[in-house]
Amino acid sequence: MNGAQVEFRGLRRTFGTTVALDGLDLTVAPGELIALLGPSGCGKTTALRCVAGFETPDQGAVLLDGEDITRVPANRRDAGMVFQSYSLFPNLNARDNVAFGMRVRKVPTARRHARAAELLELVGLPSHGDRYPHQLSGGQQQRVALARALALEPRVLLLDEPLSALDAKVRVTLREEIRRLQLSLGITTIFVTHDQEEALSVADHVAVLREGRLEQSGPPAEIYDRPATPFVAEFVGTMNHLPGRLSGDLVEVAGQRLPVHGDRPGTPEVDVLVRPETVLVTPGEDGDALIVTSSFRGASVRLLLRLGDGTEIVADLPGHDAARFALGGRANVRLVERPVLVAARTPAAAAEAVSA
Amino acid sequence: MVETTSTAPAPLPLNKRGRGGGRATTRSAGWTAALPLLVFIGLAFGIPAVALLGGAFTANGTLSTANLTESLQGAYLTAMLSSVKLSALVAVVGAVLGTFLAQAVVTSRFRALREAVLTASGVLANFGGVPLAFAWIATLGNSGVLTTRLGLGDLGWNLYSFWGLVLVYLYFSIPLMVLVIVPALDGLRPQWREAAQNNGATTWQFWRYVGIPVLTPTLLGGVVLLFGGAFAAYATAAAMVGTVVPLVTLQIADALAGNVLIGHENVALALSLDMVVVAGVVMAVYLPLQRRSARWLR
Numbered sequence: 065m066n067g068a069q070v071e072f073r074g075l076r077r078t079f080g081t082t083v084a085l086d087g088l089d090l091t092v093a094p095g096e097l098i099a100l101l102g103p104s105g106c107g108k109t110t111a112l113r114c115v116a117g118f119e120t121p122d123q124g125a126v127l128l129d130g131e132d133i134t135r136v137p138a139n140r141r142d143a144g145m146v147f148q149s150y151s152l153f154p155n156l157n158a159r160d161n162v163a164f165g166m167r168v169r170k171v172p173t174a175r176r177h178a179r180a181a182e183l184l185e186l187v188g189l190p191s192h193g194d195r196y197p198h199q200l201s202g203g204q205q206q207r208v209a210l211a212r213a214l215a216l217e218p219r220v221l222l223l224d225e226p227l228s229a230l231d232a233k234v235r236v237t238l239r240e241e242i243r244r245l246q247l248s249l250g251i252t253t254i255f256v257t258h259d260q261e262e263a264l265s266v267a268d269h270v271a272v273l274r275e276g277r278l279e280q281s282g283p284p285a286e287i288y289d290r291p292a293t294p295f296v297a298e299f300v301g302t303m304n305h306l307p308g309r310l311s312g313d314l315v316e317v318a319g320q321r322l323p324v325h326g327d328r329p330g331t332p333e334v335d336v337l338v339r340p341e342t343v344l345v346t347p348g349e350d351g352d353a354l355i356v357t358s359s360f361r362g363a364s365v366r367l368l369l370r371l372g373d374g375t376e377i378v379a380d381l382p383g384h385d386a387a388r389f390a391l392g393g394r395a396n397v398r399l400v401e402r403p404v405l406v407a408a409r410t411p412a413a414a415a416e417a418v419s420a
Numbered sequence: 421m422v423e424t425t426s427t428a429p430a431p432l433p434l435n436k437r438g439r440g441g442g443r444a445t446t447r448s449a450g451w452t453a454a455l456p457l458l459v460f461i462g463l464a465f466g467i468p469a470v471a472l473l474g475g476a477f478t479a480n481g482t483l484s485t486a487n488l489t490e491s492l493q494g495a496y497l498t499a500m501l502s503s504v505k506l507s508a509l510v511a512v513v514g515a516v517l518g519t520f521l522a523q524a525v526v527t528s529r530f531r532a533l534r535e536a537v538l539t540a541s542g543v544l545a546n547f548g549g550v551p552l553a554f555a556w557i558a559t560l561g562n563s564g565v566l567t568t569r570l571g572l573g574d575l576g577w578n579l580y581s582f583w584g585l586v587l588v589y590l591y592f593s594i595p596l597m598v599l600v601i602v603p604a605l606d607g608l609r610p611q612w613r614e615a616a617q618n619n620g621a622t623t624w625q626f627w628r629y630v631g632i633p634v635l636t637p638t639l640l641g642g643v644v645l646l647f648g649g650a651f652a653a654y655a656t657a658a659a660m661v662g663t664v665v666p667l668v669t670l671q672i673a674d675a676l677a678g679n680v681l682i683g684h685e686n687v688a689l690a691l692s693l694d695m696v697v698v699a700g701v702v703m704a705v706y707l708p709l710q711r712r713s714a715r716w717l718r
Contacts, residue, residue, distance in 0.1 A: 118614055138617040145618045151611035155633040155716045165619035167629065196716045209615075216620065 067095035067252035068142070068219035070115060074124035076276075077110050084110040085121065086276035092269075094129075097246050097253040098281075099263035102273035103299065108256045111273070112222050115254060117141045128220065144213030145222040149229035151209055152197040158184060158208045159193035165216045183211035186245065203234040210242065214249070221246065221253040227262065239266050260300045264288060272296050292326065294407035297337045304343070304377050308336035308406060315406055318371060318399060325403030334406040340366065342400040343379035351394040353377070360386050369397055472696075475689035487690035496687070499666035500694060503651060506582065506667065510589040511647035515639060517590070518597020519605075525598070526605040538602065541595035548592055553659035556588050580661045588656060593646045600645060604638035636713035644706045648699065668695060 075088040085107045092098045100108035113119040114126050117138030125134045133141060152161050159180045160167070166176035184193055187207040197205055206226050213221060223242070227235040243266040246253045257263050263270045264284040271281040272295075280292040291297035308317035310332045315324050317336040328334070345353075345367060353369040356376070365386040367379045377397060381389070389395060479486040490496065525537045559566050560579045567573055578584060608631060616626040632639075654669040663670060668691055675688035 116614075116618060118617075138614070139620050139622060141618075143618070145615070147611045147615060150609055151615045153612055153615070153630045153634075155630060157716075164616070164621070164629070168616075168619060168621045168625050198717070212615070212619065 067250050068129045069094050069127075070220055070252060070254065071127035071130075072111060072114070072124070073127060075111065075114060075121045075126070076123040077107075077114065077119060077121045083276050085114075085124075087124070088273070088276060088278055090271055090278055090281060092252055092254060094252055095250045096268040097243065097255060097266060098269045098271055099255045099257055099267035100271050100273060101257060101260060101263040101300070102279075104258060105275075106273040107276040108258075108273050109224055110276075112145075112224055112254055112256045115141075115220065116143055116145050116222055142218050143220040143222050144216060144218035145224065146206065146209045146213045146226040148225045149202065149205070152200075152205055152212075154197050157194050157196050158189065158200065161197070161208055162211045162215050164212060169216075179215065180211075183215055184208070186214070187211045188241070201234075202230050203238055206230065206238060207241075210245075214245075214251075219252065221251045223253065223255045225256055225258070228257070228259070235262070242266065264300070270300075272299060274299075290325065291337075291405060294337065294405065297405050297407075302340050302378060302380075304338040304340065305335040305407075305410065306338055306375060306377060307409070308334050310334055310406065315404065317404070318375070318377070318397065320399055320401075322399065322401065323403040324406055326405050328406055329408040331408065333409050335409050337405040337407060338377075338399055340378045340380040342402065343377060344398045344400060345369065345379045345381060345389070346396045346398075347388050347393065348396045349394055351396040353395050353397045355389050355391055355393050355395060358386065358389060358391055365389070367395075369395060371397065472689050472692050475686045476693040478686055487686045488693065490687050491690035491694055495666060496668075496671055496691060499668045499671045500691075500698075502582070502666045503668040504698060506585060506589070506665075507647045507650035509586055510593050510650040511643045513586070514590050514593030514597050514646045515643045518594045518642070519601050519635075519639065521594065522598045522601045522605055526602060537598065541598040544595040545592055545599055548653065549655040550659045552588065552592065553656045556584075556591075557660065560584075560587075580664050582665050585657060585661060585665055585667075588660065589650045589653065593649060596649065597642050597646060600642040601635070601638055604635050608634060633713070637710055637717070640706060640710050640713060644702060647702060651695070651698070 070092040072088045072090040075085045076083075077085040082105075084105075088107065088111055090098075090111075100111060102108050110119055114121050114134075115128075117133075117136060117140075121134065125132050127133065128142065152158075153164065156164065159177060162180040162183050163171075163176040166179060171179075181190070181193060184190055187210050189204060189207055189211075192200065192204060192208070195204075197208075200208065209226070226242075227239055230238065239262055242253075242255075255263070255267060264287070267284060269281060270284050270287045272279040272287065274295055280287060280296045287296060287300055291300060297303050306317050308315045310324070310328060311321075313323060314321045315334065315336055317338075322336070352372040355367055356370050357368040359366050360383065363383050364380050365383050367381065367389055369377050369379060371377060379397070476487055477483055477485065492500075521537070525534050528534055556564075556579060558564055560572070560577070561567065562573065562579070564579070567577060567579075579587075612630055612634075613626050616630055621629070652669065654673065657665070657667050658670060658673065661670075663674070672688045672691045675684040675691065678684065
């Protein structure tokens with residue numbers, strides 16, 4: 065199986081008055097796994113469906129290895145798709161579901177059964193060929209759907225939130241398996257998700273979409289560490305909004321002066337965007353911050369602290385430190401010395417960050 | 421996220437005897453609740469069935485198969501065959517047309533149309549008996565509005581015939597099929613069609629390998645329902661065709677009323693027993709088919 069290059073060129077699609085895609089430009093390199101990430105309604109699924117042929121863009125084109133496939137009917141495209149859930153044919157057992165495409169192409173029964181068995185083995189269900197979809201768990205159903213999508217050896221694999229209907233543990237296992245399979249097959253894969261953790265953990269590239277446009281595209285670490293816009297910063301991971309004041313190339317925030325990275329708004333009064341894990345907290349009776357809430361998450365502990373001026377700040381610390389920070393206790397807060405992103409001032413945003 | 425929260429109070433230890441007693445109470449309460457239904461079934465179904473069986477096998481006061489033999493000969497046999505033919509035709513044609521109509525409604529973008537068709541189907545599926553017959557007679561009978569206005573009589577149109585009955589029976593059978601099949605059509609997920617397309621299938625191949633097999637249990641059920649409805653219908657046919665078209669239900673009525681020959685009440689019961697047997701045969705064909713077509717559901 066060889067991966068193909070997929071190119072979205074100025075893709076625009078509207079549904080009535082809703083603009084789902086508003087000039088999307090994006091190139092997916094051969095063999096890479098790209099995650100299309102964004103809130104619901106950002107156009108990520110529409111973009112994927114344009115590649116599958118279930119949507120026709122109003123403007124723009126989808127190119128597969130340089131060839132314009134925008135008008136090619138869905139049943140003649142070289143792309144296998146895994147849907148969100150319940151997409152297996154209920155009247156066919158797992159083997160026949162996987163072999164469906166070959167049956168349509170009139171592949172002899174023996175050969176298509178052999179190939180289906182091979183694929184079921186590949187997705188870890190070698191002995192489930194005779195089961196009907198309702199006899200399989202959600203995770204198993206998605207594995208069969210994955211095998212079905214790969215059966216015709218497509219050049220592109222399309223995953224439309226394939227894990228969103230599964231429980232947390234299965235979700236993590238399956239996403240790792242999808243990644244392993246994708247790497248071993250070298251198939252170009254477009255993975256639509258609204259779960260930023262999922263996107264960051266499996267993708268070579270993450271493309272963040274907003275209102276039908278590409279907001280930022282880059283490797284996961286770059287998206288997380290150097291978000292190009294406040295929207296990306298906000299959407300990917302948790303973010304503190306701290307009141308700050310610009311002075312020259314620096315911004316004054318929580319009693320510190322930090323360098324600014326990226327665009328700066330016209331006004332000197334800004335929100336400074338700070339990740340919870342770049343907030344350093346040390347216990348101290350004379351500390352200026354009050355520990356308001358503490359939620360233990362196993363590997364980490366998330367504290368909400370109130371500074372002397374009333375500003376609230378969220379901090380993530382290693383879980384084993386949890387015992388050192390009692391509720392109602394006091395602590396010292398410092399920010400890691402590194403460039404920060406600033407945005408126009410929005411009132412009372414810190415509290416939202418806590419609930420995220 | 422794992423949050424440390426206080427745990428709920430531990431459940432009280434269960435008293436085993438108390439629990440067992442509770443179950444027994446539930447069981448007897450269940451039977452008590454079902455009693456009115458059981459009494460009704462006994463009165464409305466059990467007693468008539470026993471009377472029917474007894475009468476059918478009694479001739480001149482003794483146990484005999486003479487009534488049954490007579491019920492399967494001559495005019496009675498013709499009527500039975502005619503009834504089966506009419507019902508089978510109405511069932512199959514009604515099921516096919518009803519399914520297409522339902523699919524058109526289900527895939528329509530106009531929700532108001534869908535609601536209107538479903539409401540109309542609910543009404544028309546229960547439109548039967550003498551009023552239905554007169555509605556048709558007034559419209560398409562020998563001096564019906566449309567017959568005279570369009571000059572259908574000159575073209576050989578005759579409502580009071582086998583095909584006239586087929587038409588009138590379809591009038592309530594198609595809406596009934598719509599009501600039966602719409603939920604099944606709604607249950608066909610769009611993802612299945614898209615997944616089929618994604619695997620290279622044409623629309624026809626989707627229907628052949630997925631759509632129709634998924635609908636088959638419901639389609640079969642619909643055909644049987646329509647067959648039963650047409651087979652047992654009486655008043656419409658009686659008001660419309662009288663004895664012009666021989667039907668088993670009309671023969672039963674005649675035999676009971678002594679219109680043609682007196683003392684044939686027990687032949688009427690034998691004819692009814694024949695109908696029960698026909699219904700049994702239909703079920704004997706239907707159930708294995710149903711089981712086979714729905715094996716993916718088990």
